[in-house]
Amino acid sequence: MTQHIQTALITGASRGLGLALAQALAHHGWRLIITARGTDELARIQQSLSRTTTVVAVAGDVGDPRHLQTLGIVARDLGGLDAVVNNAGILGPSPQPTLLNYPLGVLHDVFHINTIAPLGVLQAVHAQLKPNPIVINISSDAGVEAYPGWGGYGASKAALEQLSAVLSSENPDWRVYWVDPGDMRTQMHQEAFPNEDISDRELPESSVPGLLTLLSGHLPSGRYRARALAEPAVA
Secondary structure (H helix, E strand, C coil): CCCCCCEEEEECCCCHHHHHHHHHHHHCCCEEEEECCCHHHHHHHHHHHCCCCCEEECCCCCCCHHHHHHHHHHHHHCCCEEEEEECCCCCCCCCCCCHHHCCHHHHHHHHHHHHHHHHHHHHHHHHHEEEEEEEEEECCHHHCCCCCCCHHHHHHHHHHHHHHHHHHHHCCCCEEEEEECCCECCHHHHHHCCCCCCCCCECHHHHHHHHHHHHHCCCCCEEEEHHHCCCCCCC
């Protein structure tokens, strides 16, 4: 019997958690569609991961409808998707302002990329989803906790979590996960604390085993903390 080769779309795959997950899935034999805004960096990652598996890199902005349309075409040409990981996101101003000082135009952009774009990705590729697909929307503890200075970003993630919950109820055959990866030593986190040493934070790789558990297991739709999940025995 021919083994089914799984295919995943990962947004924001050029660095941080998206890159770490792409590397892990490539190691486990998944075919990948990776996307991010940085063309050169994405091409370099494609070249590296292509030594292990099939990788299609599509540079672009998830907030651009034309880019989303392209992702749908690429997914169709690869024979469909088993999983979509909405990892792309933006922080907003650095350092983070209080809500009363938050530029409303920037807040619009934060919601567009962090909340609306993930739904746009799913709308663009949903016709290419295989039966019982997995959707992972990367969220944050800022979406459930009231941290001063994190109102804009946190509100966008709270909206993403509610969107995810409704999506799961509307599509009971899907497994929809909204996932808090925990604080990570990433460029975005450094931008949130521009004058602080964040070397005590975990590297993004520490959150990957939990994501692999969701991608390889059969946990019900819901909210999960990546580092609270056990690493799968087989992925």
